[in-house]
Amino acid sequence: MAKFKMGKKLKKRFIRIIVALSLFLVVFILDRIFNLATVIDGKFSWLFPFALYLGIYVLIGYDVIFKAVRNILHGQVFDENFLMCVATLGAFALAIYRGVMGLTIEGFDEACAVLLFYQVGEFFQAYATGKSRKSISSLMDIRPDYANLVAGNEPTIVSPDQVKVGDIILVNPGEKVPLDGVIIKGQSTLDVKALTGESLPKDVFENDQILSGAVNITSQLYIEVTKAFYDSTVSKILDLVENASSQKSRSENFITKFSKIYTPTVCVTALLLAVIPSLITGDWQTWIYRALSFLVVSCPCALVISIPLSFFAGLGASSRYGILVKGSNYLEKFSKANIFYFDKTGTLTKGNFAVSSVYPENKREEILQLASIAENYSNHPIARSIVAEYGKEIEEGFTLTNEAGLGVVATKLDTQILCGNEKLMEKYGIDFTAQNSLGTIVCVAKNGEFVGSLVIVDQVKPEAKEVIGELEGLKAQTFMLTGDNEKIASGVAKELNLTGFKASLLPQKKVDELENALSNKGDGDVLCFVGDGINDAPSLMRADIGIAMGGVGSDAAIEAADVVLMQDNLKGIPLAKKIAKKTMAIVRQNIVFSIAIKIGILILSAFGIANMWLAVFGDVGVAVLAILNAMRVNSKY
Amino acid sequence: MRKTFNLEDLDCANCAAKMEDAIKKIDGVKFASVSFMTQKLVIEIDDNEFDSVMKKVVKSAKKFKSDCTILL
Numbered sequence: 001m002a003k004f005k006m007g008k009k010l011k012k013r014f015i016r017i018i019v020a021l022s023l024f025l026v027v028f029i030l031d032r033i034f035n036l037a038t039v040i041d042g043k044f045s046w047l048f049p050f051a052l053y054l055g056i057y058v059l060i061g062y063d064v065i066f067k068a069v070r071n072i073l074h075g076q077v078f079d080e081n082f083l084m085c086v087a088t089l090g091a092f093a094l095a096i097y098r099g100v101m102g103l104t105i106e107g108f109d110e111a112c113a114v115l116l117f118y119q120v121g122e123f124f125q126a127y128a129t130g131k132s133r134k135s136i137s138s139l140m141d142i143r144p145d146y147a148n149l150v151a152g153n154e155p156t157i158v159s160p161d162q163v164k165v166g167d168i169i170l171v172n173p174g175e176k177v178p179l180d181g182v183i184i185k186g187q188s189t190l191d192v193k194a195l196t197g198e199s200l201p202k203d204v205f206e207n208d209q210i211l212s213g214a215v216n217i218t219s220q221l222y223i224e225v226t227k228a229f230y231d232s233t234v235s236k237i238l239d240l241v242e243n244a245s246s247q248k249s250r251s252e253n254f255i256t257k258f259s260k261i262y263t264p265t266v267c268v269t270a271l272l273l274a275v276i277p278s279l280i281t282g283d284w285q286t287w288i289y290r291a292l293s294f295l296v297v298s299c300p301c302a303l304v305i306s307i308p309l310s311f312f313a314g315l316g317a318s319s320r321y322g323i324l325v326k327g328s329n330y331l332e333k334f335s336k337a338n339i340f341y342f343d344k345t346g347t348l349t350k351g352n353f354a355v356s357s358v359y360p361e362n363k364r365e366e367i368l369q370l371a372s373i374a375e376n377y378s379n380h381p382i383a384r385s386i387v388a389e390y391g392k393e394i395e396e397g398f399t400l401t402n403e404a405g406l407g408v409v410a411t412k413l414d415t416q417i418l419c420g421n422e423k424l425m426e427k428y429g430i431d432f433t434a435q436n437s438l439g440t441i442v443c444v445a446k447n448g449e450f451v452g453s454l455v456i457v458d459q460v461k462p463e464a465k466e467v468i469g470e471l472e473g474l475k476a477q478t479f480m481l482t483g484d485n486e487k488i489a490s491g492v493a494k495e496l497n498l499t500g501f502k503a504s505l506l507p508q509k510k511v512d513e514l515e516n517a518l519s520n521k522g523d524g525d526v527l528c529f530v531g532d533g534i535n536d537a538p539s540l541m542r543a544d545i546g547i548a549m550g551g552v553g554s555d556a557a558i559e560a561a562d563v564v565l566m567q568d569n570l571k572g573i574p575l576a577k578k579i580a581k582k583t584m585a586i587v588r589q590n591i592v593f594s595i596a597i598k599i600g601i602l603i604l605s606a607f608g609i610a611n612m613w614l615a616v617f618g619d620v621g622v623a624v625l626a627i628l629n630a631m632r633v634n635s636k637y
Numbered sequence: 638m639r640k641t642f643n644l645e646d647l648d649c650a651n652c653a654a655k656m657e658d659a660i661k662k663i664d665g666v667k668f669a670s671v672s673f674m675t676q677k678l679v680i681e682i683d684d685n686e687f688d689s690v691m692k693k694v695v696k697s698a699k700k701f702k703s704d705c706t707i708l709l
Contacts, residue, residue: 243679245672247670248670256658259651299651301649304650308672308673312674
C-alpha cells in the first residue's frame with residue numbers, strides 16, 4: 001500500500017484532537033473523583049464544571065461553530081455542522097437548566113464529548129479516505145513527470161508537454177517513457193504493467209514503436225517523439241481514468257437523493273419528538289435530550305462517503321489489471337451483463353492465418369516446401385502463413401506466374417509447381433483429392449502429379465474457450481457475429497461452445513443484428529459487444545456496454561468503447577465481471593449496513609435506550625467501517 | 638467546452654454532492670460532476686460564455702464550502 005502522509009491541515013487537526021482529548025480526560029477524571037460541582041458552593045456551583053467543559057468544547061469545536069454560523073447565513077439549514085452545534089449546545093443548555101434548578105449536575109461532560117468524538121470521527125474519515133484515495137490513485141499513476149530532451153550534447157530535463165513531435169528524447173533505465181515514439185537507438189526491456197496489466201516484460205528494439213507510460217528496465221533508449229504529450233497514450237489513459245468517476249452510477253445517485261431526504265426527515269422527527277411527547281407527559285428534559293440524540297445521527301456522511309469510495313476502488317482495481325472502465329455507471333451495469341456479442345476476427349480469433357493441417361500428413365515437409373516456393377513473394381496473409389509454417393530456406397530461381405483467382409505456377413528448368421485452389425487443379429487437369437475441412441484449402445501439385453493440400457484457418461485465441469466457458473458458468477449467453485461464411489462460423493462456434501452465431505454479415509448488418517438483439521432482450525438484461533475497436537465502433541457505441549480489446553494505441557477504440565481491455569486478451573472480460581460484481585456487493589452491503597445502523601440508533605434513542613454517547617459512536621463507527629469495507633474492493637483478483 | 642478543475646480541501650462527501658447539485662442548477666452549465674474521490678470538478682459550458690458562467694460557479698461553490706477552493 002502506498003505511503004500516505006497527513007497533509008498540513010490534517011496534522012493540525014490531529015494535534016488539536018489529541019490536546020482536546022487529553023484535557024477532556026483530565027477534567028473528566030477529576031470530575032469523577034472530586035466532583036467539580038462541589039468546588040463552588042451554592043447556587044452557581046454548576047458554573048465551574050461548565051466553564052471547564054465549555055473551554056474544551058470551544059477548543060475542539062470552534063471550526064464547527066464557525067462553519068455552522070457561516071452556513072446558516074448562506075441559508076444552509078440542514079448543514080451537519082449546524083445540527084451538531086444544536087445537538088451539543090442543546091445538551092449544554094439542558095445541563096445548565098439542571099444546575100439552575102438545583103438538580104444533580106450532570107451532562108456537561110456528555111455535551112463536550114459528543115462534539116469531541118464527532119471531530120475524532122471526521123478526522124478518521126478524512127484520514128481513511130485520503131489514504132485510500134492515495135493507494136488507489138498510485139496504482140493508476142502512470143503520469144510521467146519529465147522528459148530528457150536531447151538537443152546538443154547534454155540532455156536537458158523538461159516537462160513532457162514541452163517536447164514537440166520529431167524531438168529526440170532519452171529514456172534511462174528506471175524511467176517512465178514520457179511520450180509515444182519510435183526507438184532510434186538502443187534496445188531494452190519495458191515494463192508495461194501499469195499500461196496493460198501484462199506482467200511479462202516486453203523486449204523492444206530499434207525502429208520499434210514505443211508507448212508512453214511504459215517503464216524502461218534495462219538500458220538507455222533514444223526515442224524520436226511521434227506524438228505530442230496531450231496526444232500520447234499516457235494522456236489519453238489518464239484522461240479516461242480521471243473522468244471515470246464523473247460518470248456516476250445509479251447507486252451513487254440513489255444515495256445522494258436519499259441523503260437529501262434523510263437529513264430533513266430526521267430533523268423534523270427530532271422536533272416532533274421534542275414537542276409532542278413533552279406536551280403529553282410534561283417531561284421536557286427527557287424528550288428534548290432524546291431529540292438531540294437524533295440530531296447527532298442526522299448526517300448521512302457514512303453513506304455518502306462509502307459508495308463513491310467503493311466505486312473508485314473498483315475502477316482502480318480494474319485499471320490495475322489493464323481494464324479501463326469509463327465510469328461507475330458502467331461498472332454497475334457490467335456486474336449484471338449477461339448477453340455477450342463477440343466480433344469474430346481479431347476478437348475470438350487471432351485475425352492472422354495459420355496452416356492448421358496438411359494432407360497427407362506424411363508428406364507434410366514436401367508439401368510445405370513446394371508451396372513455399374510458389375508463395376514466397378506474395379504478401380497475401382495466406383501465403384505468408386505458409387512460408388512462416390515452413391520456416392526454412394526456400395529454393396530460389398523459380399519463375400512465378402500468377403493465375404488470377406486460382407493460384408501460382410512456379411517453373412524452373414523442367415520442374416513445374418502448381419499451388420492454388422481446386423479450380424487451378426481442374427484447369428491443369430490434375431487428378432486431386434478434394435478436402436472437406438473448414439478454412440481455406442490450398443492444393444499443391446508437382447509436374448502434373450497431385451502432392452497434397454494444406455488447410456489454412458484463422459486461429460482461435462488460446463484463452464477463448466476457457467473465457468466462453470467461464471461466461472457461460474456465470475449464466476451469460478455468448479454469440480458471435482462474423483462476415484465469414486456459415487461453415488467457418490459454425491466451426492468456431494462449435495469449438496468454443498457458443499450459444500449462437502450469425503454468419504455472412506456485412507459490416508453494416510452487424511449493427512442491425514445488434515439492434516435486433518437489443519430490442520428483443522429483457523428489461524434486466526445487459527448486452528455487451530466485444531470487438532477490436534478498429535471497424536466496429538458503431539456496434540461498440542450501440543451496445544449497452546461496448547468492450548474494446550487491445551486498446552493500447554487505438555484511439556478509436558478508447559473513444560467508442562465503455563470498457564477498454566488494454567491487453568489483447570479475452571480473460572479481461574470475466575475478470576472485469578468479477579471486479580464489478582464484488583464492487584456492487586460491497587456497495588450494497590454498505591448501503592444496507594449504514595442505513596440499518598442509523599435507523600437502529602434512531603429507534604433506540606427515541607425509546608431512551610441509547611444515549612448521546614452511543615449515538616455519536618455509532619455514527620462515527622459506521623462511517624469508518626464502511627470505508628474499511630469499501631477498501632476490500634481493491635484486493636487481488 | 639468541457640474542463641476539469643482541481644478542488645482543494647474538499648473534505649466532506651455530502652458537501653460534494655450538495656455542491657454538484659447547486660452547480661448543475663446554474664444557467665449555462667450543461668454538465669457538472671464533482672468527484673469527491675478524485676477531488677475534481679468536471680464541467681461543461683458553452684465556449685462563448687465560459688468565463689462568465691464559471692464565475693457564478695465559483696461563487697456558488699464558495700457558498701457551500703467556503704474552505705474548498707476551485708483551482709482555476
